[in-house]
Amino acid sequence: MALLKSKVKSFLTGLQKDKVRDDSQINKDDIHQMQPTDLPRCRDDPKKTEEIIQEIKDYYFEEGCIDCSQRELESLGPEINMTSLEERIFSLKTRDTAVYRKIYDLVFSNYTAYVQELENVTMLQVSLQDAARTCVNARRSLKSARQGVSHGGLGLLGKHRKRERLHSLLDILKTLKTLQRTDTRLKVLLEVGPEGQLGMGSTCTCDS
Incomplete structure (x- = not known):
C-alpha cells in the first residue's frame, strides 16, 4: 500500500511540475509539443475543454506553494480501490x-x-526612418536655398x-x-565787347 501511494504521489508531483512551468520559457517549439495526443476526450473540442477546466477545484489555481499531490493522496482515504484509483488517474490526465x-x-x-504586431x-x-531621411534632406535643401537667396540678394x-x-x-559730369x-561762353562775351555780344545774341537767337 505504501509503495502504491508513493507511485501515485510521484505521478501527481510530475503533473504539478508540468503545470507550474514558467510560461515565459514557452517558445514556438513548445507550442507544438503541448498538443494533447493521448486523451481524445477533450481534443479539438473547446467546449468540452472548458467544461473539464471548470470542474477543477479552485485551490489548484491558487498562488503560493500548494502540494497538489498531497491533497490528492488525502482525498483517496485510508483504503484505496484500484478501480476508483484508475478512474481518478484518468480524470487527472484528462484535466x-x-x-x-x-x-x-x-x-x-x-x-x-x-x-x-511585430510586423x-x-x-x-x-x-519613420524614411520620414527622418526626408526631413534631413529637406532641411539641407532649405539651408542651401537660404544661402543662395542671401548671396543673390546681396x-x-x-x-x-x-x-x-x-x-x-x-x-555731376553733366553739371560740370x-x-x-x-564759363567758355562768358569768356568769349567778355572778349568781344558789347557790340560783339549783340551780334552773338542775334546769332544765338537765329540758331535757336
Whole structure:
C-alpha cells in the first residue's frame, strides 16, 4: 500500500511540475509539443475543454506553494480501490490535457497576434526612418536655398548701389560740362565787347 501511494504521489508531483512551468520559457517549439495526443476526450473540442477546466477545484489555481499531490493522496482515504484509483488517474490526465490544450490555444493565438504586431512595428520603423531621411534632406535643401537667396540678394543690392552711384556721377559730369560751356561762353562775351555780344545774341537767337 505504501509503495502504491508513493507511485501515485510521484505521478501527481510530475503533473504539478508540468503545470507550474514558467510560461515565459514557452517558445514556438513548445507550442507544438503541448498538443494533447493521448486523451481524445477533450481534443479539438473547446467546449468540452472548458467544461473539464471548470470542474477543477479552485485551490489548484491558487498562488503560493500548494502540494497538489498531497491533497490528492488525502482525498483517496485510508483504503484505496484500484478501480476508483484508475478512474481518478484518468480524470487527472484528462484535466491535465485540457489545461495544456487551453494553454496551447492561448499561447498560439497570442503568438500569432505578436507576429502580426511585430510586423506592424517593423513597418512603422521603416516608415519613420524614411520620414527622418526626408526631413534631413529637406532641411539641407532649405539651408542651401537660404544661402543662395542671401548671396543673390546681396549681389542685387550691390549692383543697385553701383547703378545709383553711376547715375549720380553722370549727373555731376553733366553739371560740370554745362558749367564749363557757360564759363567758355562768358569768356568769349567778355572778349568781344558789347557790340560783339549783340551780334552773338542775334546769332544765338537765329540758331535757336
